[in-house]
Amino acid sequence: MKSSIATVSISGTLETKLRAVADAGFGGVEIFENDLLSFPGSPRDVGQVVRDLGLQCTLFQPFRDLEGMPDGLRQRAFDRMERKFDVMAELGTDLVLLCSNCSPQALDDRARMLDDLHELGERAAKRQMRIGYEALAWGRHIHDHRDAWALVRDVDHPNIGLILDSFHSLSRRVPSTSIGDIKAEKLFFVQVADAPLLDMDYLSWSRHFRCMPGQGDFALAEWAEAIHRIGYEGWWSLEIFNDRFRAGSASGVAVDGYRSLQLMHDQVARRPRAPIAPAMPAPVAVSGVAFIEFAASHDEAAALGAMLHALGFTPAARHRRKDVTRWTQGDISLVINSEPEGFASSFDLVHGASVCAIGLRVTDVAGALARAEALGIQRFEQAVGPDELPLPGVRGVGGSLIHFIADGSEADLWAQEFPEVLTPEPAASLGLTRVDHIAQTMQYEEFLTWLLYYVALFDVAKTPQLEIADTLGLIQSQAVESPDKSLRLTLNGSQAAQTLSARFIQNYMGAGVQHIAFETADVFAAAEAAQVNGLAVLAISRNYYDDLEARYGLDPDLVERMAALNILYDRDGEAEYFQFYSRAFAKRVFFEVVERRGYGAYGATNAVIRLAAQARFRDDRAD
Numbered sequence: 001m002k003s004s005i006a007t008v009s010i011s012g013t014l015e016t017k018l019r020a021v022a023d024a025g026f027g028g029v030e031i032f033e034n035d036l037l038s039f040p041g042s043p044r045d046v047g048q049v050v051r052d053l054g055l056q057c058t059l060f061q062p063f064r065d066l067e068g069m070p071d072g073l074r075q076r077a078f079d080r081m082e083r084k085f086d087v088m089a090e091l092g093t094d095l096v097l098l099c100s101n102c103s104p105q106a107l108d109d110r111a112r113m114l115d116d117l118h119e120l121g122e123r124a125a126k127r128q129m130r131i132g133y134e135a136l137a138w139g140r141h142i143h144d145h146r147d148a149w150a151l152v153r154d155v156d157h158p159n160i161g162l163i164l165d166s167f168h169s170l171s172r173r174v175p176s177t178s179i180g181d182i183k184a185e186k187l188f189f190v191q192v193a194d195a196p197l198l199d200m201d202y203l204s205w206s207r208h209f210r211c212m213p214g215q216g217d218f219a220l221a222e223w224a225e226a227i228h229r230i231g232y233e234g235w236w237s238l239e240i241f242n243d244r245f246r247a248g249s250a251s252g253v254a255v256d257g258y259r260s261l262q263l264m265h266d267q268v269a270r271r272p273r274a275p276i277a278p279a280m281p282a283p284v285a286v287s288g289v290a291f292i293e294f295a296a297s298h299d300e301a302a303a304l305g306a307m308l309h310a311l312g313f314t315p316a317a318r319h320r321r322k323d324v325t326r327w328t329q330g331d332i333s334l335v336i337n338s339e340p341e342g343f344a345s346s347f348d349l350v351h352g353a354s355v356c357a358i359g360l361r362v363t364d365v366a367g368a369l370a371r372a373e374a375l376g377i378q379r380f381e382q383a384v385g386p387d388e389l390p391l392p393g394v395r396g397v398g399g400s401l402i403h404f405i406a407d408g409s410e411a412d413l414w415a416q417e418f419p420e421v422l423t424p425e426p427a428a429s430l431g432l433t434r435v436d437h438i439a440q441t442m443q444y445e446e447f448l449t450w451l452l453y454y455v456a457l458f459d460v461a462k463t464p465q466l467e468i469a470d471t472l473g474l475i476q477s478q479a480v481e482s483p484d485k486s487l488r489l490t491l492n493g494s495q496a497a498q499t500l501s502a503r504f505i506q507n508y509m510g511a512g513v514q515h516i517a518f519e520t521a522d523v524f525a526a527a528e529a530a531q532v533n534g535l536a537v538l539a540i541s542r543n544y545y546d547d548l549e550a551r552y553g554l555d556p557d558l559v560e561r562m563a564a565l566n567i568l569y570d571r572d573g574e575a576e577y578f579q580f581y582s583r584a585f586a587k588r589v590f591f592e593v594v595e596r597r598g599y600g601a602y603g604a605t606n607a608v609i610r611l612a613a614q615a616r617f618r619d620d621r622a623d
Contacts, residue, residue: 001279003261004028004058004237005254006191007035012250014039018049024254025376028058028235031091036060043090051092058235059132059189060088061097067116067133067151068106068141074116081120085127095130095188097163100139100148108141114155121157132163132188137171137202145169146178152186161188164227165239167195167206170218179226187232191239192264194218196465210240212260214455215448221267228268228275236261248445256449259375263456280374281367283459288486289435290359290405290413291326291333292516295344300353300586301325301336307585308334310535311518311593312430312526317418321385326418330433332518333414343382343401350399354588355513357393357401358438360487365392365404368457375456389416394457397440397450398511427533430526436519436594437479437488437602441501442511447476447493450511454480454489468492468607470499471615479602490602500611508588515581515590523578523595527565530580530593538581538590538613540566568606575599581610590614 003026010017014035021029029050039046050057063084066077084096098120117133124131135148142148145164152162162182169176194216195209213220224236238257245253262280269278296304305315305327313327313334323338337344337356347356362368369379369392378395389412393403405413442450454460460480468475475494481487492514494501504514520526530537545563549556552571562569562578570577575598584590594603 001261001265002027002233002235003258004030004056004235005257006030006032006059006061006237006239008032009238009240009242009245009257010250010253011246011248014046015049016250017254018053018055020250020254022053022055023251024258026055026254026258028056028237030059030061030097030237030239031057031093032061036087036091043087047090047092057091057093058237059095059097060084060091060093063096063098065101065103065106066098066120067113068101068109069103069116070105070107073103073105078119078123082123085124085129088129089127094128095132097189098131098133100133100135100142102136102138102140104140106140110151113142113151117151117155117160118157121155121160124159125157130159130161130188132161134163134165134191135168137168137206143168144172144174146174146181149182149186153183161186163187163189163191165191165193166218166220166223167191167193167210167239170220170223171195171202171205176219176223176226179223180230182230184231184233187227187230187234189235189237190227190232191237192220192224192261193238193240194220194260207241208243210242211448212238212240212256212452213264214260214452220264221271224264225268225271225275236265244445244448248449252449255376256452259456260452262375263452281364281371284360284368284371284404284457285363285459286482286487287361287363287407287484288331289438290361290403290410291335292355292435292438292513293335293337293344293357293359294353295337295348295351295356296353297348298323298338300348301338304336304353304585307535307582307591308336309427310530310533311582311591312427312432312529312533314426315422315424317414317422318420319417320387320419324418325422326414329429329518330431332432332435343380347399351508351510351512352588353586354508355400355516357403358396358513359391359403359405361407361410362404363407365406368404369394372457377453377457387416389413396453397442397513398508400512428529430518430529430533430593431520431522432518432526432593433521434519436517436592436596437490438513439490439492439515439517440512441492441504441514443505444476444493444495446511447478447491450491451478451480454491458487459483460487460489463601466604468604468611470494470501470608470611473499473502475499475501475607475611477604477607485600500614504588513589515592517579517592517594520593520595523567523580523593524561524565526593526595527567527580530582531565536583537566538583538610540568540609540613544568544609568603568609570599570601570603570605572599572601577601577603579603579606581613584614
């Protein structure tokens with residue numbers, strides 16, 4: 001795949017952008033005119049920088065308002081284009097993007113448009129240049145790629161071709177099957193962008209909400225497959241307009257962009273009767289959470305252990321040579337690592353007691369590592385001691401780790417690594433059976449990066465994006481889920497400085513796991529056991545329960561029981577969801593206990609209640 005990206009997609013100076021593009025692995029770059037205009041050197045200088053970095057200048061863009069202009073403006077448009085040909089020659093590209101006309105003075109005269117495009121083709125031929133014509137979604141008369149193709153086809157000039165842009169086609173819901181009518185040799189260039197499905201004007205939608213493939217809602221795999229099927233072998237180039245990316249790191253956005261194109265083409269390769277072969281192993285199939293590891297100093301480990309004890313966990317075994325303890329309940333394994341050297345110790349020094357690693361059960365460890373490598377995800381390797389098993393993994397959110405554990409190997413892992421069995425006085429069990437979901441919080445600007453990370457690496461699907469009202473601002477939230485729901489991750493980010501999510505990042509010194517939800521078959525028994533064990537539970541306002549009874553028509557006795565135990569409730573049709581929360585440990589991580597009765601979501605309607613309850617304790621050292 002020939003991969004390119006437009007400089008408008010990335011923040012920083014033009015030199016910074018070009019270096020980030022090259023470092024990320026792209027072979028080409030589109031030069032956006034505004035980036036060139038702000039550059040202190042000549043176009044020739046830019047072209048030299050591009051070549052020195054091993055890149056190809058794939059396109060110069062944009063050129064606006066040419067075809068169909070009235071006589072008084074027509075010649076001026078052609079004169080402008082002649083000057084652009086000069087610039088292109090210095091940049092080292094032969095292709096310019098011509099947007100469909102948006103001028104209110106443009107004439108709705110197809111014959112005039114054909115004449116203009118033909119003359120433009122003649123002028124381009126004399127300069128050994130090519131024109132790529134693109135239908136803007138908000139074009140005055142041409143806003144559908146089918147109409148743009150009809151003009152290109154009918155003008156029938158070797159120097160006039162079509163540019164397809166996924167945003168302009170998919171935002172207008174133009175059927176991707178129509179691409180089959182386009183001749184591959186007349187498709188000069190392909191631009192790619194994803195986007196959330198929004199109900200707003202096309203221009204604003206395009207200028208602020210485009211995103212990388214995999215981060216939005218467009219059917220990009222179907223669209224890209226249709227392009228492959230006509231035999232297109234040219235450049236695939238990202239053109240992204242997004243306020244969040246403009247505020248982010250140039251190198252980070254470029255890496256995301258390259259990864260997103262690999263993902264899109266892998267998705268095409270895995271469609272029925274795919275026109276291309278996969279270039280990497282399949283998305284990683286996860287069958288569950290094998291363990292969650294906490295890094296903690298000795299003092300923090302004692303306090304965290306007391307909290308886990310109150311949640312009904314039992315310290316079951318100790319590592320053969322390290323200061324690491326395994327706590328268990330049901331199918332859940334939590335590991336507290338207080339070893340004074342190594343990754344966990346370094347993680348604790350930066351973040352304090354917190355989740356430093358997650359172990360996931362996977363069907364193919366070698367395939368998981370190979371896919372991660374193909375996507376540019378950094379592998380983690382650590383020295384292995386005598387009689388220790390290697391735990392292959394990759395870097396994750398906030399510098400944490402994700403370990404890949406082969407299905408069926410867990411018993412051997414625990415027996416080999418944790419031979420010292422402990423027999424402490426057990427706490428009252430809460431009947432927790434498995435990890436229901438893990439909530440990670442990150443900077444708002446990182447949100448789409450980590451969404452892409454999970455969607456690209458794992459066999460997961462995205463849930464719809466939500467905005468949750470904190471008492472001090474909005475939090476953006478979205479989940480990714482494996483097909484059997486054995487892996488559920490919720491991602492959260494906020495621009496508001498005082499939301500709980502933002503304060504977590506401040507206290508934690510970065511992104512990471514903010515809460516862990518455990519599943520139980522009987523939430524009431526679990527809450528009663530938590531009371532017996534002395535778990536500090538998040539107190540919920542009585543007003544919530546008064547409203548709950550009226551809103552759902554619940555039995556008053558049931559509501560009173562929930563109120564006594566601080567249990568929250570949600571319903572979706574006949575499906576029900578019960579949940580209660582612990583107070584936060586060291587202002588970093590808290591725990592949730594849930595009972596699902598056919599319910600598939602996360603109780604988002606209760607998030608505002610939970611956030612308000614936590615906000616009441618923001619000055620309390622326990623939270």
